[in-house]
Amino acid sequence: MGKLSAKVEGVSVSDGGDKKSSKPRSKKSRKMKVSNQIPAKRRREIERALDAHDPSRPEWDRMSGAKQHRFFGKRIKPGSIRQIEFPLLDVNLGDAWPTPVTIIHGHRPGPTITITGGVHGDEMVGQVAASLLSQKVFTGPGRPLDPELMAGTVRLAPVLNPPGLTRQMRYFPDGRDLNREFPGSESGSTTSRVAFRILHELISGSDFLIDLHTAAKGRDNLPQVRADLAHPASNRIARAFGIEVILDSKGPKGSMRRSSVDLGIGTLTYEGGGANLADHEAVQIAVHGILNVLRSLHVIPGNASRPKFRLLASGSTWVRADEGGLVDLFVGRGSFVDEGETIGRIVDPQQPSESADIISPARGIFICTANNPIVTPGTPVGHLLPVSKGVRLIRKGLDKKTNRLIISGSKGEPIWREEYEVEEIMIEGEWSGGAVDAEWQAGWSNSNKQMVEAAEEEDAD
Numbered sequence: 001m002g003k004l005s006a007k008v009e010g011v012s013v014s015d016g017g018d019k020k021s022s023k024p025r026s027k028k029s030r031k032m033k034v035s036n037q038i039p040a041k042r043r044r045e046i047e048r049a050l051d052a053h054d055p056s057r058p059e060w061d062r063m064s065g066a067k068q069h070r071f072f073g074k075r076i077k078p079g080s081i082r083q084i085e086f087p088l089l090d091v092n093l094g095d096a097w098p099t100p101v102t103i104i105h106g107h108r109p110g111p112t113i114t115i116t117g118g119v120h121g122d123e124m125v126g127q128v129a130a131s132l133l134s135q136k137v138f139t140g141p142g143r144p145l146d147p148e149l150m151a152g153t154v155r156l157a158p159v160l161n162p163p164g165l166t167r168q169m170r171y172f173p174d175g176r177d178l179n180r181e182f183p184g185s186e187s188g189s190t191t192s193r194v195a196f197r198i199l200h201e202l203i204s205g206s207d208f209l210i211d212l213h214t215a216a217k218g219r220d221n222l223p224q225v226r227a228d229l230a231h232p233a234s235n236r237i238a239r240a241f242g243i244e245v246i247l248d249s250k251g252p253k254g255s256m257r258r259s260s261v262d263l264g265i266g267t268l269t270y271e272g273g274g275a276n277l278a279d280h281e282a283v284q285i286a287v288h289g290i291l292n293v294l295r296s297l298h299v300i301p302g303n304a305s306r307p308k309f310r311l312l313a314s315g316s317t318w319v320r321a322d323e324g325g326l327v328d329l330f331v332g333r334g335s336f337v338d339e340g341e342t343i344g345r346i347v348d349p350q351q352p353s354e355s356a357d358i359i360s361p362a363r364g365i366f367i368c369t370a371n372n373p374i375v376t377p378g379t380p381v382g383h384l385l386p387v388s389k390g391v392r393l394i395r396k397g398l399d400k401k402t403n404r405l406i407i408s409g410s411k412g413e414p415i416w417r418e419e420y421e422v423e424e425i426m427i428e429g430e431w432s433g434g435a436v437d438a439e440w441q442a443g444w445s446n447s448n449k450q451m452v453e454a455a456e457e458e459d460a461d
């Protein structure tokens with residue numbers, strides 16, 4: 001068995017130093033434990049930006065009386081909900097790709113928060129979470145998003161790539177990635193036109209944007225938030241989300257997040273789970289985080305819940321396979337590993353007795369892991385967040401059995417499924433032919449026997 005250490009792609013990773021970052025920002029707030037993996041220079045940049053920022057917004061004064069909300073030429077009265085079909089293409093002929101936008105307009109004035117999902121058509125988590133938030137269980141009287149109790153406006157747009165959703169494709173039909181086409185253009189490619197329209201009709205006019213994503217196919221993301229922490233409004237909602245892991249980044253060129261920040265809109269991207277899956281835990285954490293942001297902005301009543309600690313990070317490492325074959329990964333999203341730990345083993349079905357270990361290059365948390373076992377040399381098997389500080393804190397936050405980080409909001413019953421809503425259907429009858437399992441197994445072993453026989457026949461050829 002060969003021991004191969006995985007290659008490390010250099011990225012600026014945590015420095016430990018700079019002990020004197022104790023400038024009190026809010027005098028009375030409880031001390032939040034933060035493990036800062038962000039280099040000192042970047043931290044000073046963030047602090048300067050926050051200090052220079054004046055957060056007062058007179059138009060959100062609750063005494064000033066709410067006005068009608070406007071979206072796409074439609075008016076929404078204070079204290080009401082309206083669903084509007086928003087065509088993503090400006091056409092008279094052909095498919096305009098209409099997508100629903102639910103506007104929940106509060107009784108009192110406050111900020112406008114837009115929540116988007118499905119920018120990548122095969123990413124289900126955001127599309128499920130944003131749809132759930134439009135349901136009566138959230139918007140009904142006395143519920144968390146009851147417009148009568150709200151101060152401000154929520155725009156929910158769960159499906160920003162309708163053709164991608166129906167085809168289960170990440171991209172638009174012209175093969176382009178919507179999240180690389182912003183700010184878009186009115187006369188550009190199909191996807192670029194969609195980007196332009198989304199930016200100018202849906203995103204602009206918002207004070208905050210929460211864009212919901214998952215990892216691409218073949219990977220699984222630890223629920224996490226990404227935001228430009230030197231942008232004060234983005235910094236504010238990233239922290240308010242109440243999640244353990246925040247990555248400080250500007251977002252890729254052409255991303256909706258970057259263009260939105262360029263318009264001065266506080267923006268975060270939530271990442272959780274993988275493509276094609278309605279990952280229950282990731283959906284639940286998304287809903288938990290969105291409600292936290294709304295509470296923290298005083299759009300809805302109640303106090304935002306906070307995690308026990310926060311990891312602020314500005315660097316990461318891709319761990320890659322150095323051999324080809326099938327990988328048996330010992331870690332999953334949120335796994336905490338030490339430097340030198342064996343995190344997986346590559347086997348080659350053509351040489352079944354051989355194997356190669358994959359070794360963790362650093363101590364840290366896996367914020368993403370592969371769930372497709374096929375690797376060639378260079379294929380990433382995990383995305384590691386190296387951790388040099390706050391190790392004791394993190395160890396306390398691990399699930400004792402799995403050694404994985406427990407993310408706030410993942411525990412407990414989902415608030416959108418309530419006991420009274422669960423329909424119980426009684427099916428009357430008697431078990432015949434013995435115990436329930438016995439019959440099933442009999443059938444199973446029969447078909448298994450047939451398969452074995454069929455395989456033997458093939459061998460005989």
Ligand SMILES: [Zn+2]
Nearest residue numbers: 120123213214
């Ligand atoms: Zn995505």
